[in-house]
Amino acid sequence: MPVRQRVVTLAATVLPDLPADGLPVPLRRIARFTPQRRAKLGGSMIAAHLESDAGFRQQVATRVVEHVGELAIAVRDGGNPAAADPVEVAALGYLTRPPGWVRLLDTAQDAVQAAALDELVARRVREAERQARDSETQRVATEAELTQLREQINDLTTEAAQLREQVRQLTRALRDAEDQQRRATQLLATEKGRAQRSAADYDAEMRRLRARLADSEAALGTARQAGREGRAVDEARLWLLLETISQASQGLRRELALEPVDKLPADFVAATAAEMPGDQHTRAALDPDLPARLDRLLALPKAHLVIDGYNVTKRGYPGLSLEQQRNRLVSALGGVAAQTRAEVTVVFDGSDRMVGLPPPPRGVRVLFSKKQETADDLIRRLVRAEPAGRPVVVVSSDREVADGVRRHGAYPLAADVLLRRLSRT
Numbered sequence: 001m002p003v004r005q006r007v008v009t010l011a012a013t014v015l016p017d018l019p020a021d022g023l024p025v026p027l028r029r030i031a032r033f034t035p036q037r038r039a040k041l042g043g044s045m046i047a048a049h050l051e052s053d054a055g056f057r058q059q060v061a062t063r064v065v066e067h068v069g070e071l072a073i074a075v076r077d078g079g080n081p082a083a084a085d086p087v088e089v090a091a092l093g094y095l096t097r098p099p100g101w102v103r104l105l106d107t108a109q110d111a112v113q114a115a116a117l118d119e120l121v122a123r124r125v126r127e128a129e130r131q132a133r134d135s136e137t138q139r140v141a142t143e144a145e146l147t148q149l150r151e152q153i154n155d156l157t158t159e160a161a162q163l164r165e166q167v168r169q170l171t172r173a174l175r176d177a178e179d180q181q182r183r184a185t186q187l188l189a190t191e192k193g194r195a196q197r198s199a200a201d202y203d204a205e206m207r208r209l210r211a212r213l214a215d216s217e218a219a220l221g222t223a224r225q226a227g228r229e230g231r232a233v234d235e236a237r238l239w240l241l242l243e244t245i246s247q248a249s250q251g252l253r254r255e256l257a258l259e260p261v262d263k264l265p266a267d268f269v270a271a272t273a274a275e276m277p278g279d280q281h282t283r284a285a286l287d288p289d290l291p292a293r294l295d296r297l298l299a300l301p302k303a304h305l306v307i308d309g310y311n312v313t314k315r316g317y318p319g320l321s322l323e324q325q326r327n328r329l330v331s332a333l334g335g336v337a338a339q340t341r342a343e344v345t346v347v348f349d350g351s352d353r354m355v356g357l358p359p360p361p362r363g364v365r366v367l368f369s370k371k372q373e374t375a376d377d378l379i380r381r382l383v384r385a386e387p388a389g390r391p392v393v394v395v396s397s398d399r400e401v402a403d404g405v406r407r408h409g410a411y412p413l414a415a416d417v418l419l420r421r422l423s424r425t
Helices: 002-017 025-030 035-041 043-052 054-068 070-076 086-096 101-256 265-272 291-298 309-316 322-340 375-385 399-406 415-424
Strands: 304-308 343-348 364-368 392-395 411-413
Touching (some): 002 054, 043 054, 054 070, 291 392, 309 322, 322 364, 343 375, 375 399, 392 399, 399 411
Parallel strands (some): 304 392, 392 411
16 A cells, blocks of 8 residues: 555656656646646556556556656666665556566565554554553552542541540530539529519509500690690780781872882892793792691782792692693793782703793792802892881792791792692682
8 A cells, every 4th residue: 555655646646747648638627727636636547647658657667767866767677776765666666667677666565564563563552652651650659549438437536536635525514414403404494584573563664654644645745635726715815916017008009199119129139040931030938837827828918929839840740840840830820920919939950051931920920049049048038128017928949048038028838739729729
């Protein structure tokens, strides 16, 4: 097989050098391949034509002799160089066919078999040496493992002795603990009796305290009832006083024949707030009360109603958008302004500028706070701008707003009061 492969390789190398008309027809296409592809793809066909076509073989031999040189010439002339490769010599002898070329093939075959036998022997020797090294390594590892196991056995023996000693100590400790538990059980029974007696005394004391608490609650209820009655009397006196002042102020205004003014105090505050097309800006107060009180306050001469806008809308219409909340409240306040003829100002937070809002109803002023100001601040400025004695009603459920405007003489009312009043409109 090595001789045949070498013959095919030599023939494939010189195949393109042969004249096209001298090539067998099947080999003409193979001659255009690269040398490696010629030997790989057309090897069987080249070998078959070399065996069957003597003329083709002679042409290949001539080209091979020219290509190889001195070794090929020596083999063609019947020589057998001793130092040459037997396979190479046999392949050249197969192509040139000198006298005794068959013997060259036999010699090459013997050499190949001898080389294969030598390789097999060398491989087996290497395998035996490797196995010997592995055996030695395994023996050393086994001895080390045995030494380690002996050390572990010694350690375990020592540990077992220590564990036996610990078991003896724990057994003694367990007996001591059981003795302590018996003594603790006896002590617990004694303390339990004392605790039961203390619990009985505690229950008796609790019954006495509950009876005293019931008496105190009854007395507190009586005091609260008396307080409510007193506040009702005070409120009745206050509203009577307000009604009297209202009637007196109306009569005084008719006697003095005062002319209406063009601008109200809230208009001056609105002029400093951030403007909105067709509008001005605002916001308000705290403290639940009856809608009837709101009507009485708005019936006072020149009453001014100031509303904390979002504080009212977020309690009354939380499901709507802010724009829908504003529109609904402002529209409803138009009815209040028409019915009471009071000055109505509604204040909203206006950190982002509002544009394109519809004009408010007649008698309703809409204000938005400036960028650095809250609606609460604007409401306080509106209240401070009013003259002393003018009735100003601030509607907001914000306790801080209510306390602030009350200090300046305004009447704070809760947002729910205005919502109930608007529901009747």
